[in-house]
Amino acid sequence: xxxxxxxxxxxxxxxxxxxxxxxxxxxxxxxxxxxxxxxxxxxxxxxxxxxxxxxxxxxxxxxxxxxxxxxxxxxxxxxxxxxxxxxxxxxxxxxxxxxxxxxxxxxxxxxxxxxxxxxxxxxxxxxxxxxxxxxxxxxxxxxxxxxxxxxxxxxxxxxxxxxxxxxxxxxxxxxxxxxxxxxxxxxxxxxxxxxxxxxxxxxxxxxxxxxxxxxxxxxxxxxxxxxxxxxxxxx
Amino acid sequence: xxxxxxxxxxxxxxxxxxxxxxxxxxxxxxxxxxxxxxxxxxxxxxxxxxxxxxxxxxxxxxxxxxxxxxxxxxxxxxxxxxxxxxxxxxxxxxxxxxxxxxxxxxxxxxxxxxxxxxxxxxxxxxxxxxxxxxxxxxxxxxxxxxxxxxxxxxxxxxxxxxxxxxxxxxxxxxxxxxxxxxxxxxxxxxxxxxxxxxxxxxxxxxxxxxxxxxxxxxxxxxxxxxxxxxxxxxx
Numbered sequence: 520x521x522x523x524x525x526x527x528x529x530x531x532x533x534x535x536x537x538x539x540x541x542x543x544x545x546x547x548x549x550x551x552x553x554x555x556x557x558x559x560x561x562x563x564x565x566x567x568x569x570x571x572x573x574x575x576x577x578x579x580x581x582x583x584x585x586x587x588x589x590x591x592x593x594x595x596x597x598x599x600x601x602x603x604x605x606x607x608x609x610x611x612x613x614x615x616x617x618x619x620x621x622x623x624x625x626x627x628x629x630x631x632x633x634x635x636x637x638x639x640x641x642x643x644x645x646x647x648x649x650x651x652x653x654x655x656x657x658x659x660x661x662x663x664x665x666x667x668x669x670x671x672x673x674x675x676x677x678x679x680x681x682x683x684x685x686x687x688x689x690x691x692x693x694x695x696x697x698x699x700x701x702x703x704x705x706x707x708x709x710x711x712x713x714x715x716x717x718x719x720x721x722x723x724x725x726x727x728x729x730x731x732x733x734x735x736x737x738x739x740x741x742x743x744x745x746x747x748x749x750x751x752x753x754x
Numbered sequence: 755x756x757x758x759x760x761x762x763x764x765x766x767x768x769x770x771x772x773x774x775x776x777x778x779x780x781x782x783x784x785x786x787x788x789x790x791x792x793x794x795x796x797x798x799x800x801x802x803x804x805x806x807x808x809x810x811x812x813x814x815x816x817x818x819x820x821x822x823x824x825x826x827x828x829x830x831x832x833x834x835x836x837x838x839x840x841x842x843x844x845x846x847x848x849x850x851x852x853x854x855x856x857x858x859x860x861x862x863x864x865x866x867x868x869x870x871x872x873x874x875x876x877x878x879x880x881x882x883x884x885x886x887x888x889x890x891x892x893x894x895x896x897x898x899x900x901x902x903x904x905x906x907x908x909x910x911x912x913x914x915x916x917x918x919x920x921x922x923x924x925x926x927x928x929x930x931x932x933x934x935x936x937x938x939x940x941x942x943x944x945x946x947x948x949x950x951x952x953x954x955x956x957x958x959x960x961x962x963x964x965x966x967x968x969x970x971x972x973x974x975x976x977x978x979x980x981x982x983x984x985x986x987x988x989x
Contacts, residue, residue: 568906570846573853573899585845587852589824594845610820610829611805617822617852618808624859632867633880634887645868645880652869664808671803 521547525560526576528552530743531691531736533588533623534576539687540592542730544601550735551579589616592684602683603676612678615668615685619692622661626699627744629653629751639741639748650751654703658696662711665689669713675720682724689714690721695745699752706754756782760795761811763787765978766926766971768823768858769811774922775827777965779836785970786814824851827919837918838911847913850903850920854927857896861930862979864888864986874976874983885986889938893931897946900924904948910955917959924949925956930980934987941989 524541526534528550541548552560552575563579564572572586578594585594593613596602603612632649633642668677676682677689693714697704708715721727730736739745759776761769763785776783787795787810798814799807807821813829820829828848831837838847867884868877903912911917912924928949932939943950956962965971974980 568902570849571899571902571906572849573856573896583842583846585849587849590845590848590852593848607818610825611818613825613828614805614807614820614822617825621808621859624856628863628867632863633883634891636887636891642883645883648868648877648880652871656869656871661808664806667803667806671806 521549523551523579524548524576525551525563525579527560528557529737529740531695531739532576532744533620535691535737536588536619536684536688537576537578537591537595538735539691539727539730540595540601540684542735543682543687543724543726544595544599545726546595546599546601553735589613589620592616592688596684603678603681608678608683612683612685615665615677616688618661618664619685619688622657622692623695623744625653625657625661626695629699630746630748639746643750646748646751654700654751654753658700658703658707659710662707662714665714666711669717676717682721686717686721687727690718693718695739698739699745699747701747702752702754756784758786758814759783759811760786760798760814762795763792764972764975766930766974767811767979768855770926770972771823771854771919771923772811772813772826772830773970774926774962774965775830775836775919777970778917778922778959778961779830779834780961781830781834781836788970824848824855827851827923831919838913838916843913843918847918847920850900850912851923853896853899854920854923857892857927858930858979860888860892860896861934864934865981865983874981878985881983881986889935889988893935893938893942894945897942897949900949901946904952911952917956921952921956922962925953928953930974933974934980934982936982937987937989 524537526532551563560575567579567582567584570583572584574586576588576591577584577586578591585591629650630639630646631642632645639646674680677685722731741747759772761767786798795810802814802817802819805818807819809821811823811826812819812821813826820826864885865874865881866877867880874881909915912920976982
């Protein structure tokens with residue numbers, strides 16, 4: 520039976536981290552809001568009384584919503600034996616995934632430092648200040664951590680010899696950062712060779728080629744989490 | 755054997771969510787940075803090459819760091835059979851915990867909207883703007899979600915008949931919000947009776963009385979995540 524997957528239909532956003540795992544692991548799903556639109560998503564969100572979701576993405580299973588990106592990925596990896604198994608990998612991958620999601624939230628807040636309910640144009644002055652710290656302190660700190668995580672293992676993937684949902688997510692994070700901050704990422708690339716090599720290995724995974732070339736893979740845009748505003752980027 | 759628990763020694767912060775579960779579940783631990791200071795924490799963080807932590811809090815176990823608050827709590831609840839068990843509760847509680855941590859991050863960003871590396875005084879104008887949206891939109895949205903989660907079950911605790919780490923965490927979240935935004939929380943209290951009642955039930959748990967009265971329980975302050983700046987609060 521295919522999962523009912525729900526996320527905003529127009530952007531990759533946090534939903535893309537779930538899609539990548541569903542696709543790479545060959546798990547059947549229906550992308551419900553891409554079929555029925557945002558209105559269908561909003562209606563469905565009101566419909567999981569027993570275990571509601573605070574926000575998309577979520578999987579709707581027997582009337583219950585399994586939400587929070589890292590939690591969905593934990594669920595899928597445990598249910599479908601996709602990726603490394605074993606207790607040690609489990610908490611390590613969850614830890615990495617949560618750190619990836621923390622950086623995703625910060626990447627969003629660069630263009631929305633004052634409020635999610637305001638337009639970018641109404642918080643541009645604050646965004647310029649926040650972008651400076653994000654480019655110069657936060658990107659190197661986060662990527663340095665993932666570089667260290669990869670280097671420590673001296674292996675191609677974050678948990679050793681087999682790719683995991685966290686590897687797919689790190690690929691998406693790097694892709695998003697390159698879209699939003701192309702100048703800064705070009706400068707930093709050589710400092711984080713293991714992270715950049717991991718991005719390229721995920722992009723070349725046979726399990727993802729069909730998906731990445733399809734229209735199921737949504738492009739980044741200025742409606743999403745990773746936005747390219749040239750004034751927020753610098754080498 | 756007692757766990758080695760590491761967090762900044764002067765503030766409750768994210769570490770307090772872990773402490774509450776360690777204490778309420780009767781799990782032995784050493785609060786290492788409160789024994790050895792922040793320097794000992796910084797030195798230890800460099801010492802988990804195989805699985806480093808991005809940031810405290812973490813548990814150091816056999817040279818490995820188990821980090822990210824929600825991940826630590828998942829680990830402890832599974833290892834120590836403390837709280838509801840069963841797969842359904844497991845993902846539900848993880849989902850709630852992650853949503854609590856999202857609100858904790860937003861509560862922090864109210865006083866640090868532009869950058870974690872800057873002082874509050876250097877981003878006060880931006881903080882005033884962000885606080886407005888946090889008080890009027892975000893607090894009601896998050897508390898409304900937890901109210902719905904409790905009401906749906908019509909039970910005293912988030913996962914039914916037995917308290918869990920997510921209940922302890924929701925208590926701490928409400929306590930932090932009351933400290934930082936006393937005027938706003940006084941106005942909102944009657945809209946979220948189930949959340950407020952849950953706070954009071956956790957505060958009265960026999961398992962926590964010794965801890966809450968001890969000096970192991972750190973007070974909130976303007977060095978922490980929840981800060982009381984009167985100019986950021988309003989009814």
